[in-house]
Amino acid sequence: MVQQGLPKRAHIVSSPSWNKLRKPVQANDENNVRRKRAICISVFVLVALLMFIFMGIVFSTDLPEIDEQEDGEEDETTEEPQSLRTECSVICSDISDPRKLTNTLKYLLHSSYLKNSCGGESDYGLTFRDVIFPNSTLSQGWLNFSISVSNLQIRNCSLTSILPGAFKSDQFTNTTELILDSNRISSLTGSAFEGLSSLKYLSILNNRNLTMINIDVFSTVARTLRHIKIQYTLNNPELVYNLTGTTKLWMLETVDFSFNPITNLKSGSLSGLVKPERIYFHGCELQHIESNLFDIPAQNLKEIHLQNNKLTSLPEEIFQSVFHNNISAVIYLSENPWHCSCDFSWFKHVMESYSILLSNNPPLVCKSPEWNAEKQIRDAEFCSDSVISNETDSGKSYSFTLMPVT
Structure with a gap:
């Protein structure tokens, strides 16, 4: 049995086999043995403590060197912005x-x-x-x-x-x-x-x-500005045009005009963008967008956000520049009250042809007309006739064709 709290090399053995081999000794001799054992245990405990102290000193002096080395390696790959x-x-x-x-x-x-x-x-x-x-x-x-x-x-x-x-x-x-x-x-x-x-x-x-x-x-900042975020501020589409439609903004990557109460966007409002990556018009109460708004350099474009507006339809050619020049951009159009009539049937075909570019998460849902309400656009019947049949009081039936109204 090993006595708890003692170094491994200073344990005390107490077993029947040891008792059989032990010879009778005088009281003085037993006291001497006990003292020697106590001294031996104390020496080993002291040695163990010294070892732990020494190891702690070694680790405490090594750790800063490791940290400094890691910091140095990180500095070589990333530069910390001064503003942080x-x-x-x-x-x-x-x-x-x-x-x-x-x-x-x-x-x-x-x-x-x-x-x-x-x-x-x-x-x-x-x-x-x-x-x-x-x-x-x-x-x-x-x-x-x-x-x-x-x-x-x-x-x-x-x-x-x-x-x-x-x-x-x-x-x-x-x-x-x-x-x-x-x-x-x-x-x-x-x-x-x-x-x-x-x-x-x-x-x-x-x-x-x-x-x-x-x-x-x-x-004066056209060659340095990379990101602009202007929200809850613009209430006139002319202000958008004056910001990003006239001066060539050579380095601008992110344009965030979300949550501005503007109802329409005119052509050329983004013509100052040279290599945009992300464009946000999220939650702007938009009802109408002119057809060539996104006729901009689209090679670097990654995201267009038009969700959570009041759009019921879109011009058929609005994303042609994006589709022809970029296969990795994602366009977000959810949470709009889409009017899924025959005039908008082209959009269903676009969704099928460019499913990677047009995000359907969350799904694009029709708000009107009645026969398509609450249907996903991909499941809507845009131009099919609806036949309604009823039975008269005389028992005779009649039918008529209900043509979709745009």
Whole structure:
């Protein structure tokens, strides 16, 4: 039997065979034996403890080297965006007096914490939340500090206008991300984004006061801008045209105009796109789309989102450019009240011919006419006659043909 808690080499054996072999000894001799055993056990316990301590030191010194090696390997393949460096972020919030804004920024941007965390040459992520700017406006020289801003967020600040030259300074040369959510911006001029020579991502959400956009609003960022997200903001199809229909946007990959209350899209509204990948008009209350809206370079196109609108039909040639130039794009059209009459029968054949390109998940369902209501488009009877037969009170039967009405 092995005594618990003892090293393997210091166990005590107690068995009948040992008792038979053991010779009688004097009391003093037994005490000596016990002392020797105790000393032996203590030595082995001490040795075991030392070994564990030594192993812990070895592992604690090796682990950082492994971590550093992994970090080094990761750096070779991926570059961490500056905007994700939370240790270099400055957040200003809940400043209702514009006169206090400058003093607050001065304190934050010159604090010893930021100097120690970011270093003198680092870019900053700068966020304003619930802050009132002077005259609710961004004017030239509004950020009068010698810093470099990589990520600028102005959220829920009641901002109404961006004056020419607001970003035309060295502070914004390296800005790659601009977020202007939940403000009251009423117009965007052609020089609104001048100076943002590195801008890649623009977000404008919930700016319902925006009624005027200049046709060359993106002219100064046309060769850098990659993603735009403008939602709950546009209420006029002309604004869509002015954003993406005039200036050639050479690098723009993602256009997200979802959840804007616009009922129609005119031809040429996307003609400024050079190599788009994803286009979103999800939940926009769309009722009509002109036929050549998607006559755009489609080689890189991956997704078109038109679901959750009020579309009842589509022009027959609307996706011809996509079908002819791209076999991997997916078009989403679900949650629309499709009118499955004879005039729309062509779409059923398109679904059968281009089933890979037209997503049927969730299924496309007819809303009208009555004989096709709640049927999936692929199962609907678009042009077949319906024969209704009834029996009169006299027992005679009659029949008539009900032609589908478009």
